[in-house]
Amino acid sequence: MPTPLDTAIARLDELGRISDSPHHLVRTFLSPASRLAAVEILRWMASLGMEISHAADGTVRGILAGSSPRNAPLLLGSHLDTVIAAGKYDGALGIIAALAALETLQQEKIILPFPIHLLAFSDEEGTRFQTTYLGSRSIIGPLDPDTLAAKDAEGVTIATAIAHQGWHEESTTICYAPGECRGYVELHIEQGRVLEEAGEPTCVVSAIAGQTRLTATLTGRADHAGTTPMPLRRDALTGAAECILAAESLATSTPPLVITVGKIHLHPGASNSIPQTVTFTIDLRHPDDITRANALAELHHTCTRISEKRHLTLHWQPIQNNPSTSCDPALTAALLASLTAVTGSHRLLASGAGHDGVVISKICPIAMLFIRCRDGLSHHPDEYATPADIGTGIQILTHFLKSLAPSHWGQSLRSLDFNIFDF
Ligand code: HGY
Ligand code: MN
Ligand code: MN
Helix, strand or coil: CCCHHHHHHHHHHHHHCCCCCCCCCCCCCCCHHHHHHHHHHHHHHHHCCCEEEECCCCCEEEEECCCCCCCCCEEEEEECCCCCCCCCCCCHHHHHHHHHHHHHHHHCCCCCCCCEEEEEECCCCCCCCCCCCHHHHHCCCCCCHHHHCCECCCCCEHHHHHHHHCCCCCCCCCCCCCCCCCEEEEEEECCCCHHHHHCCCEEEEEEECEEEEEEEEEECCCCECCCCCHHHCCCHHHHHHHHHHHHHHHHHCCCCCEEECCCEEEECCCCCECCCEEEEEEEEEECCHHHHHHHHHHHHHHHHHHHHHCCCEEEEEEEEEECCEECCHHHHHHHHHHHHHHHCCCCEEEECCCCCHHHHCCCCCEEEEEECCHHHCCCCCCCCCCHHHHHHHHHHHHHHHHHCCHHHHCCHHHHHCCHHHCC
16 A cells, blocks of 8 residues: 555656646646646645635635534635746645645544645746746735736736636636635755755745745847947847846846846847847846845846946836735744654745745745755755655654644643644
8 A cells, every 4th residue: 555655756757747848847827738737736626625716816725624624714825836947846746746635644543633634736936927826816815907818928918828728618617715714835946055064854934035036028129230330239138138147137136035036038039130139027126125225226226227328228127015924923833842843853945936835925924944965956856855754744743733733642732822723
């Protein structure tokens, strides 16, 4: 009989093979592979006896009612979408590890005194539309008009994508009001090197760094590559290059600020034509929101100066701005108690990566558990977490869930005195 860990490892491989590309792993908002992955996750949820449903935007949910279905639910989950040329752990591990923890509780005949709602969010990465957290934002309220108007590379808006590519057949509205849930807990790979360098398998997350996403478009003039002397050019690509290097030097001189240009597109794109327009993305992050805002203003000023000097026009288009988000102290203390009980570690770590908890923190307390990943590598096909570390993560999550049912664990954790125990 396979253990919950065996099943989890097999499911990671299975989900890792569901892709929109034959060349690498990629699942984007409302894509065919995202739908296939959602159907597979629903199958796993149903096999645990969960009440399953899906939203039109592709987020799926499994509910275990527990012994008191009317009590406030605890939310578990992560995202089912990926970046391009992704690894198979980012997102998927959080969904699959939660299933394994619930399976362990079932094998031990433990029924929790409140419902568990396991959520697989349709879009966290923002790969198709650059706007991130579409799935989790949709469970706390309707998407705002600006977001719905965001366009993908083909010019399709989010609104059109949901209307025409959404999973409307038998869909449910999955939505939670502030205060309706007792908390949200997500297990995720660290996507950094701290745990590996510390020689520890897991840690608890203290906060999630704030992030700004925008696109910058520089416009000059297309011209002939052979007949246009250098001083007469209005080359949008060399202008963009100067801006991008300025962003790199700003980030390098202001640690732990990080700035990334992950996408760039130019027009007309002929080898013998001087580039007329260049659009590139900027992803800017810092744990402190004031420093992040100041860095953003400085970068905008620098890029404006560069474009003026080169007789280019600059269009600076903010896409989104997420504040630094602290994890809930009480829920984090409970998760930390389980981390310590299972591994002896007390490690807390701030997350440089964004997570759906940033959004869910608007409606309930959040906490996160990190699992070590090899070389800290993520957003890469070689992303890897060992079965042993995944097993430790599942053990901690299971211990944590049990700790919320004091009847199984005495009253020890009640002394932490927080509302998670209010039944
Ligand atoms: O970009 C991030 O931090 C996350 O992987 N969405
Ligand atoms: Mn990611
Ligand atoms: Mn992720």
